[in-house]
Amino acid sequence: MDISTYIRSIAADAKDASYKIANANTNIKNKALIEIAKLLLDNKQSLIDANKIDMENAKNKGLEAAMLDRLQLTEKTVDSMAEGLLQIASLPDPVGEMDDFAFRPSGIQVGKMRVPLGVVGIIYESRPNVTADAAALCLKSGNACILRGGSEAINSNLAIAKLIYQGLKHAGLPENAVRLVEQTDRAGVGEMLKLSEYIDVIVPRGGKSLVKRISEEARVPVIKHLDGICHVFIDESADIDKAIAIAINAKTSRYGTCNTMETLLVHQNIATNVLPILADKYCEKGVELRACERALPIIKDKAIPATEEDWYTEYLAPILSIRIVDDLQQAIEHINHYGSHHTDSIVSENYSNTQQFLRQVDSASVMVNASTRFADGFEYGLGAEIGISTDKIHARGPVGLEGLTGQKWIVFGSGQIRG
Amino acid sequence: MDISTYIRSIAADAKDASYKIANANTNIKNKALIEIAKLLLDNKQSLIDANKIDMENAKNKGLEAAMLDRLQLTEKTVDSMAEGLLQIASLPDPVGEMDDFAFRPSGIQVGKMRVPLGVVGIIYESRPNVTADAAALCLKSGNACILRGGSEAINSNLAIAKLIYQGLKHAGLPENAVRLVEQTDRAGVGEMLKLSEYIDVIVPRGGKSLVKRISEEARVPVIKHLDGICHVFIDESADIDKAIAIAINAKTSRYGTCNTMETLLVHQNIATNVLPILADKYCEKGVELRACERALPIIKDKAIPATEEDWYTEYLAPILSIRIVDDLQQAIEHINHYGSHHTDSIVSENYSNTQQFLRQVDSASVMVNASTRFADGFEYGLGAEIGISTDKIHARGPVGLEGLTGQKWIVFGSGQIRG
Numbered sequence: 001m002d003i004s005t006y007i008r009s010i011a012a013d014a015k016d017a018s019y020k021i022a023n024a025n026t027n028i029k030n031k032a033l034i035e036i037a038k039l040l041l042d043n044k045q046s047l048i049d050a051n052k053i054d055m056e057n058a059k060n061k062g063l064e065a066a067m068l069d070r071l072q073l074t075e076k077t078v079d080s081m082a083e084g085l086l087q088i089a090s091l092p093d094p095v096g097e098m099d100d101f102a103f104r105p106s107g108i109q110v111g112k113m114r115v116p117l118g119v120v121g122i123i124y125e126s127r128p129n130v131t132a133d134a135a136a137l138c139l140k141s142g143n144a145c146i147l148r149g150g151s152e153a154i155n156s157n158l159a160i161a162k163l164i165y166q167g168l169k170h171a172g173l174p175e176n177a178v179r180l181v182e183q184t185d186r187a188g189v190g191e192m193l194k195l196s197e198y199i200d201v202i203v204p205r206g207g208k209s210l211v212k213r214i215s216e217e218a219r220v221p222v223i224k225h226l227d228g229i230c231h232v233f234i235d236e237s238a239d240i241d242k243a244i245a246i247a248i249n250a251k252t253s254r255y256g257t258c259n260t261m262e263t264l265l266v267h268q269n270i271a272t273n274v275l276p277i278l279a280d281k282y283c284e285k286g287v288e289l290r291a292c293e294r295a296l297p298i299i300k301d302k303a304i305p306a307t308e309e310d311w312y313t314e315y316l317a318p319i320l321s322i323r324i325v326d327d328l329q330q331a332i333e334h335i336n337h338y339g340s341h342h343t344d345s346i347v348s349e350n351y352s353n354t355q356q357f358l359r360q361v362d363s364a365s366v367m368v369n370a371s372t373r374f375a376d377g378f379e380y381g382l383g384a385e386i387g388i389s390t391d392k393i394h395a396r397g398p399v400g401l402e403g404l405t406g407q408k409w410i411v412f413g414s415g416q417i418r419g
Numbered sequence: 420m421d422i423s424t425y426i427r428s429i430a431a432d433a434k435d436a437s438y439k440i441a442n443a444n445t446n447i448k449n450k451a452l453i454e455i456a457k458l459l460l461d462n463k464q465s466l467i468d469a470n471k472i473d474m475e476n477a478k479n480k481g482l483e484a485a486m487l488d489r490l491q492l493t494e495k496t497v498d499s500m501a502e503g504l505l506q507i508a509s510l511p512d513p514v515g516e517m518d519d520f521a522f523r524p525s526g527i528q529v530g531k532m533r534v535p536l537g538v539v540g541i542i543y544e545s546r547p548n549v550t551a552d553a554a555a556l557c558l559k560s561g562n563a564c565i566l567r568g569g570s571e572a573i574n575s576n577l578a579i580a581k582l583i584y585q586g587l588k589h590a591g592l593p594e595n596a597v598r599l600v601e602q603t604d605r606a607g608v609g610e611m612l613k614l615s616e617y618i619d620v621i622v623p624r625g626g627k628s629l630v631k632r633i634s635e636e637a638r639v640p641v642i643k644h645l646d647g648i649c650h651v652f653i654d655e656s657a658d659i660d661k662a663i664a665i666a667i668n669a670k671t672s673r674y675g676t677c678n679t680m681e682t683l684l685v686h687q688n689i690a691t692n693v694l695p696i697l698a699d700k701y702c703e704k705g706v707e708l709r710a711c712e713r714a715l716p717i718i719k720d721k722a723i724p725a726t727e728e729d730w731y732t733e734y735l736a737p738i739l740s741i742r743i744v745d746d747l748q749q750a751i752e753h754i755n756h757y758g759s760h761h762t763d764s765i766v767s768e769n770y771s772n773t774q775q776f777l778r779q780v781d782s783a784s785v786m787v788n789a790s791t792r793f794a795d796g797f798e799y800g801l802g803a804e805i806g807i808s809t810d811k812i813h814a815r816g817p818v819g820l821e822g823l824t825g826q827k828w829i830v831f832g833s834g835q836i837r838g
Contacts, residue, residue: 023778106798113777113785359442359532360442364828370836373837374527374837375828379523380523393620398828409794409817411789412786417664418668418672
């Protein structure tokens with residue numbers, strides 16, 4: 001079977017199964033999730049063995065260390081996959097929720113019901129744990145899914161998928177509700193991106209180049225984020241202790257995450273108070289500082305000049321750009337212009353300024369007096385996330401179970417006709 | 420200026436203006452809407468004069484009668500445009516609404532704020548009234564918009580747009596918040612569809628071929644519907660009077676609308692009771708009936724055989740296909756397979772069957788004991804609609820002001836950092 005026929009047949013199977021999984025009740029879906037968690041733990045060694053083949057192949061191909069790290073399954077990662085599944089089982093089921101019902105003058109009563117999207121295509125790279133996480137989120141939200149992991153993880157993914165199929169069967173759910181793409185030719189991804197008759201949404205998870213390629217090619221809606229160029233703005237009225245704690249945490253608690261601050265904006269009237277302290281702390285932690293012309297004299301020995309390009313850059317590394325702004329308005333303009341509409345935070349004690357910042361910053365998450373690092377499905381109470389969206393339609397920010405559903409209109413009538 | 424540069428410059432202007440309109444308060448937006456309504460009424464004759472040029476050109480080009488009808492502005496259509504604007508002014512403003520706030524274990528409080536999408540591109544055909552309607556919906560929902568109407572309506576659209584710009588200016592809003600595309604080269608549409616850096620969503624309004632082309636080409640999210648293949652299913656337990664009233668109304672109250680029933684499904688155990696009565700009534704109204712093999716003998720002289728193709732067809736005409744089904748399950752499968760996920764209704768007195776139908780029919784609107792003709796922004800209480808979506812992500816069904824907004828996450832902290 002050629003790759004195009006193969007992908008179409010998988011997608012058609014998933015679409016069929018999607019109608020069944022959409023109507024499965026919560027207990028049955030949870031039964032499957034709990035069984036899969038159990039199977040993962042019971043088959044830990046065989047998962048790790050399958051993973052060893054992938055690791056071996058990857059080393060022989062000379063894959064870089066970071067990629068090997070993402071690829072590896074250990075006892076600990078299998079445990080946390082299983083734990084993730086149990087957590088998802090414990091979350092409330094969004095499917096079938098009804099609200100906003102109101103009678104209309106015609107006598108009909110109109111409201112909305114939350115329903116699965118249908119078939120979700122997940123396209124990811126080397127992390128095998130995504131196979132279990134993504135399948136579980138789709139299953140709980142009543143969606144069928146097509147999992148297209150990287151070719152370098154195929155043995156690990158096959159081993160995990162086998163257990164997922166067993167778990168689905170155990171609960172009496174169609175095994176086609178989760179389909180792992182076993183032929184990992186690159187052309188298969190292109191094929192998935194065209195299948196709008198079968199696939200309702202694509203979620204790419206991986207590096208920027210993967211996400212960019214997918215969002216450019218897709219004929220199917222995509223939930224994605226490209227960049228996380230997050231800002232903290234220290235306003236004139238900021239509480240200094242909060243400002244320092246937040247600015248340090250937002251940059252240094254982890255460097256490689258999308259909700260890490262990449263640019264620090266500081267109000268001109270507070271700059272000399274906070275920047276020297278911050279520069280010392282950043283230097284202690286080995287963070288390279290790139291400062292605007294106005295900030296440089298204040299932290300001279302500790303920074304190099306920032307270029308225009310820096311304001312557009314997601315470093316994902318111990319590098320921070322720093323700019324002094326005239327006022328709140330200039331901070332907001334900087335964020336909306338250079339940022340990636342991901343997560344931005346103001347540190348301020350001024351009520352009106354916080355209100356204006358919340359309203360005018362055009363980002364998926366806008367915060368007051370909190371670290372940008374909180375932008376995360378777990379921290380927001382979603383229980384888990386399939387990704388973070390910087391798009392403006394459908395789900396914005398961390399996407400959990402609700403983001404994998406939509407709402408249809410429900411009309412209760414008693415024989416009404418339209419005049 | 421070539422068309423590509425022209426469209427880019429318009430879109431960049433609209434993006435700039437979108438930040439201002441997003442933060443305009445409700446009173447100011449309403450002031451603009453009321454002023455535009457007044458200007459339309461005060462300049463009725465000059466609008467009709469401008470429209471006469473378009474009508475003349477269209478006649479000379481040999482445009483068909485239906486198109487001329489859509490193009491024409493009369494005193495009555497101008498009055499109803501003005502009335503539409505006043506209605507939109509009277510609707511509640513969705514922008515800035517906040518809800519779902521909850522404290523998280525970390526101490527942050529997380530919720531959502533409703534915000535405009537940014538820049539909405541409307542691509543439409545010959546109806547000049549869309550210029551006012553669409554601009555008003557975008558304005559009220561805090562979005563900037565780019566209006567690309569058909570070249571045949573350009574004089575009418577220019578005349579209307581001039582009044583919109585005046586109204587915006589009167590209220591102190593940026594005129595660029597509404598931009599009419601004055602160069603109507605076909606290539607301009609293709610250009611808009613690529614400008615994801617400036618345009619946040621495209622709403623095509625027009626015939627199926629326009630919508631299809633746009634959704635295939637767009638690199639920007641599209642809110643659209645392609646087909647309205649709506650069904651009424653008369654269940655075994657249906658109240659006969661309700662069933663007949665609804666089946667007649669859903670088909671014959673208007674033939675050309677997307678929420679008109681195109682296929683009638685009838686449970687086998689009620690078919691001989693309802694079909695002869697319905698066939699008589701449809702014939703009186705001149706509706707051609709195309710029936711399945713089982714229905715044909717019941718209404719023999721009044722129907723011709725339906726083909727497989729009929730089940731997939733949106734007639735938009737006095738033609739109806741009729742199929743007898745074994746049971747509820749077969750009705751649901753028919754609808755999900757052949758339908759367009761627009762609007763479907765069950766006529767039934769059986770509680771469990773209505774519940775199953777509501778849950779399992781995968782359409783934007785699912786109804787019990789009501790005519791499909793109610794699927795409409797006004798009937799649902801949205802006040803107005805910019806279109807109807809059969810997509811599953813973002814807005815589904817009639818799209819009003821709320822469908823032109825999204826939700827961003829808001830975090831209120833008091834200095835929290837992530838551990």
